[in-house]
Amino acid sequence: MWKTIIRRVLIMIPQIVILSALVFILAKLMPGDPFSGTIGPNTDPKQIEALKRAAGLFDPWYVQYWHWIVNLFHGNLGQSYTLKQPVVTVLGNRIGNTVWLSLLSLIVSYAVAIPLGMTAGRFDGSRRDRAITIFNYFTFGLPTFVVFLLGLYIFGYQLNWFPTSGTISINASGFFEETASRFYHMILPGILAGVLGTTSTVQYLRSEIIDAKSQDYVRTARSKGVPTNKVYSRHIFRNSLLPIAAFAGFQITGLIGGSVVIEQVFSYPGMGQLFITAITSRDYSVVTAIVLFTGILALFGSLLSDIILSLVDPRIRIE
């Protein structure tokens, strides 16, 4: 199994090189340079050119690329034009928020989707199955934006059950209180995003189970006289959950990338919100950094998926 994982990690090296090259090209294509915004209209053009030359902007592309990579490894992603802070600092503040929120909504999503998918698959064609299908139409068809706003309005403003914005209460002090407050702020957006994110898991699990039911190995199990409940828990559900588990890695990155809407609605300072702000204010160095970050995250997501798969599926484990 370790061999599989090591080989899989090695594959990531060329992937990261390609990704970094793409992002570098993207960064070069974006308007502006490190001096945009810091230079007034009266500065001598000669002086600007000298500054740019000193910064290496006239070097051949491969030298620039090399410098860019070296900087990257030193955690130097440039300055945010609008926030006047290093990009790394700007991102650092947000990443944690987004990761925790994504994790919570992922957990909620699985906690809801797995039992629903199992029920729908096991009793396909029954009334329960049809009710779940209708639920699925809603989570798939309703505009996320509207659901989030409604949820915020009802549970946040009307019922006052949950805070309506931010990540932490200003009154919270001490580790325990702070953590509790952060969690409290995450609950409503986490649940809403999680429930809306159930569609594909429910649908996929349902069809996997229906498919597994008619597999020969299930018939073998039944021919041993294994009681129906046991046939489901030991043979059908286990085998049907395998692709879901394998997909979890991708799900995580998808959620982190897809948290734009929920963070906007809940004024939750995370990556998604930062991305929107950076685009609207043309803060290109931040945009580039976020693209790079999500790209790397996606690569790690697929790595994670492959590792999970190699853990749960013996057919892969052995190789």
Place this chain on the structure above:
Amino acid sequence: MKEETLLSINGVSVAFKINGEFYTAIDDVSLELHRDEVLAIVGESGSGKSTLATTVIGLHNMNATKITGEINFQNKEILELSEDEFNDIRGDEMGMIFQDPLAALNPLIRIGDQIKESLDVHSDMTEDQKQARVHELLNQVGIPHPERVAKQFPHQLSGGMRQRIIIAIAIANKPQLIIADEPTTALDVTIQAQILDLLKDIQRENHAGIILITHDLGVVAEVADTVAVMYAGEIVEQAPVATLFNDAKHPYTRSLLRAMPTIDSEDDELYVVEGAVPSIKDMDRNSDLFAPRIPWTKPDVGHPVLKEIAPNHYVRGESWREFKFKDEL
């Protein structure tokens, strides 16, 4: 020698629901199986062999299947059993060996655990005893290094090995009845022979009855005592094995025998029965169902019935009396 009757199937019909309508796949089949007997069921693909076997072991999806008739197994009317009652018998008093060894094992569960599952359900052995029994079974079905194989996963074994595992599962609790649905079709000839020998050994040990489903008449000649020939869900001829090979009557049986490759026949001389078994949706149950495939012969009028033409030799209809192959006309 008067053998004890183990299983008797009386007038069993099976219909499947397809798009809301029932279509008959097995029509009024009656068979008897005794201890120590091998009953072979032969017929082309689609003739209903697996459907009949699945009925005996009670594995049809009852939401979409209608079964009528009676099946008596060791003095129990098994069609009347509840799911729980049937689970007590399945895998204990009767075991089934399935057609496709590649798909019949769960890819995620270790071989040993898949065999042990039969013991978990039906025996009150301790874990150690079960473990020992698993190794004993693996040994019995001819698997080298049982301890190691028990810890392996199905994909690590060859097709022949997997078929042996499936046999080990089916016989784990020493069943009285073994249903083997084409146990050797997927295997090469030497392994086929080994598997058949193995089945015979197991039978001798437990005095079990075996229903052997196959479309390989060579296999039938080797191991069967009685043969039932099925076509379109009906038995068209049934006889002791020697009678069937020496004195077959029904045109279908004779066609099958003629199509059987022998050592001195060359490939291009092989007889072919034109056409195929009709789909259950297209069967006119009120006619001579095999007649369309021998158009030069005068068919029976209406639905031909099965008659005992000599002791223990049953043939359907009358058209066989006149039947000649085309080149004999």
